[in-house]
Amino acid sequence: MRTRIAIVGAGPAGMFLAHLLHRQGLDCVVVERKDRAHVEGRVRAGVLERVTVDLMTHLGLADRLRREGLVHTGVNLACDGGIFRIDMAELTGGASVTVYGQQEVMKDLFDGAEARGIQVVFGAEDVALHDLDTPAPFVTWRSQGLAFRLDCEAVAGCDGFHGVSRASIPEDAIARFERAYPFGWLGVLTEAPPCSDELIYANHERGFALASMRSPTRSRYYIQCGPEARTDDWPDERFWDELCVRLGPEAGGRVDRRPTFEKSIAPLRSFVVEPLRHGRLVLAGDAAHIVPPTGAKGLNLAASDAIMLSEALAEALGTGDETALDRYSRRALARVWKAERFSWWFTTLTHRFPDMAGFERRMQTAELAYIRGSRAAQTVVAENYVGLPLE
Template sequence: MAPNGSHIAHSTRVAIVGAGPAGLLLGQLLTVAGIDNIVIEQRGPDYVLGRIRAGILESVTVDALTRAGVDARLHAEGLVHHGIELSYNGSRHHIDFQALIGRSVTVYGQTEVTRDLMAARQASGMPIVYEAHDVSLHDFDTARPKVRYRKDGVTHEVACDYIAGCDGFHGVSRASVPETSKRIFERIYPFGWLGILSETPPVADELIYASHERGFALCSMRSKTRSRYYVQVPSCEKVEDWSDARFWDELRSRLDPEAAEALVTGASIEKSIAPLRSFVCEPMRFGRLFLAGDAAHIVPPTGAKGLNLAASDVLYLADGLIGLYQNDDARELDAYSEKCLRRVWKAERFSWWMTSLLHRFPDADDFAHRIQQAELDYLVGSEAACKSLAENYVGLPCE
């Protein structure tokens, strides 16, 4: 063991900052391709697994996990969903993805995706560093970038060819880029999602997206015995002010009568309020530093795009690095930012549209409410509109 205050040098091809699903998936794809990499994470594994996040996987994401060799449990336990339910004015309307476009989504929690990727990382023997403190990025505008961190009082420096910033919205990667080199696009919404996780059977076989005069609600699930529910709340709300009983009463009030009657309630095993924002950083490459996932973009969860966008980023980046190292071809790597951003902005548009369609905005007047109702009426009555929703929700293809 190195004494405190010492300095240890390392070297690898790709240094991946962040051990969430984006960083771990990239590491696994590179490992399968025989490309050395290290994953560096400031938190511990229990904290990483404790993040309760998305649960809807596009076919692109399922294909990426299959390619990475971490799909066994996903295919055994994931729930294939062929559509969603839209609820408003007291009734529900089925949007049948399978009938409209012949494709579907898979319900499999982000926690489980992360767990599978962690197990694959451990089995591969490739290095992963948890509880790395004071992580900093250096010289990514040169041919030999470096990542420094402290671990158990020892300073480590990792020299690498490239850095992948997969450390989320609040991570060090994007923050390391000079303000003059990046352009930020952002919209912060005046509400959040109060969500609970409960060991109760889902209220319906498919997700219910509810638009109500009291606000939006979502009935989701993680399995046939574990449910995830959300209600729209003002940004100023505090989670400690919401008892389980208050939450269930509010959720029930926003559902159609059939769903409200069928709702099975129980003690929450997790409760939190997530703010909603749309955010994009351009470009997504800065010299030898590449941003991926939440480090580069955030979408409101209404369109179920966050994890799926991260997966498509990682696929583009992995293909670019594999092309460079295996074929000495940098074209895919050079096109990374442009290709990602085309897909990102389409997902941003869809997520913004779904959010605008289903939520109550505090500054909206009666005219805005009538337009919202007309949009919902048009959507459920138009095969073309339903097909557009289905194409975007299930996921546009990676170019």
Template structure:
């Protein structure tokens, strides 16, 4: 087989890149190690920056989003038993965020790709990348035990933190920056009315909590928990009782509880790989970086990566220029590190760390007090939360 671009991974990063390339008249084949049903069942984040929505608009994959998504002009931060609203729209001169689940984004992108008749190969086993340090890369894989090979011009590694793309790079060629946080998020998805019209971020002596949603009828809630905890220790009743303890009296009284339809524990990690280019192999999305979910940046960073990468590929094919390819890593990483900083900061002011002493508690309290009392601090949070310019 022969194509211009092989995209490894059919998550949002790979699918969005595929559609952007199609809009530029560039051929691609997507390889995905899981089946289609598995890809569509993955529960992930749901806060989209305006830049991400604009990219979906540009490829015609946002009709359902605009019908069903929720537009949020603000968020709330709860500490000391009191909620404080951050007016994102006012602080940023009119910008908001869109609430629309990553699962739904993935579904829309798969439908768009299918409508264009583009090739996605699911259940691709034993994927391996070859000769990406030359002008003739190859990707080998198996489907139902049959070995196959695709020759291409470039490879886009969009296959996540544990994927084959970054693992194919010689260890000496990549530098990793990482911080693991000493707690996780216990997440519950339920078909219940959200407790609030906007997200509530909670700093509480018992630990962080987040009240989010996927729609007006589906809620997503999180509790900070120990890394070695297990979902079996959290029957639904215990989860709802603990969430109520961390909310203010008004929110706790309005919380609608019900059976969970998904429950999981995720560790929190900050990770960046540098550089993002290795010859004709380019990393994007979670293959290149991970952010703790506190700042709602994971999917949005993947979108900005593939925006830069698609532009670089367009230059490469339309203008016969390597300039975009040469600057992709530097350009993407500049935005990545700003998002890493914001996500780290949000995590540090809202969570309870195991080694927190009285001094650290007072500093955290002072940080939160300053945040909600300073228009400059509010503007800085809002600017980062709605998304820095692409």
């Protein structure tokens, strides 16, 4: 098989990139280890920045998003039961976010790929990347007992944190920056109306909580838990009790405590590699960086990576000037680090750390009180939450 660009990984970064390349007339093939049902069914982020919404509109994939997405013009912060709202639209000149789950985004991307003839190879086992430091790299894999080879001009590594792409780069060729947080998020889904029309990020002395949603009839809730916690430790009754305490009496009193149908625990980490290019391999999405889910930047960074990478690949392959790939790395990383900063700051502001003493706790509550009373501070939060513009 031959194509111009091999994309490894059919998650958000890979599929957004495939659609952008197709729109530019650049042939690509997406190679994915799992099947479509697995990729599409992963419960992930649900808050889309304006850049991501604009991208789906640009690609002609926003019909369901416009019908079913929930536009939010504000976000709520809570501290020990007291809640205040940040009016994002008023503070940013009309910007908003849209609640629309990653599962729905992936369905739109896959349906669009089928309709447009974008080739996605599912069930690719033992994927390996070869000759990345030459003008003729290639990708190999096995499927149903057969061996396959895909020759290309460039490889886009979009296969996530545990994928083969980043692992194919020599250790001495990249720098890693990482912070693992000493807690996780226990999340549940329930078929019940959400307790609030907009998201509530709660800081409580017992730990963080988040009230979110996927639709007017489906709620998504999270609480901070220990790194060794198991879902079996948290039957529904215990979860609802703890959530309502952390949200406070106003929001907690509105929680509809119906049975949950999905329950999972996600660890939190911040992670970035530099640079995002090695020879003819370029990294995007979770293969290049991970953010804590506080602030919902992961999927949105994947979308902005895809935009910048598609432009760089078109220039590099069209003109033969490979420095475009280096410029992609610098441009994408500038945005990534700003998102990492906001996600790290928002996490430290809202979570209870194991070694947190009285002084650190007072600093959290003082900062939240300052944000509540300062238009300038609220503007900083709003600008970052709706998403910084592409540069």
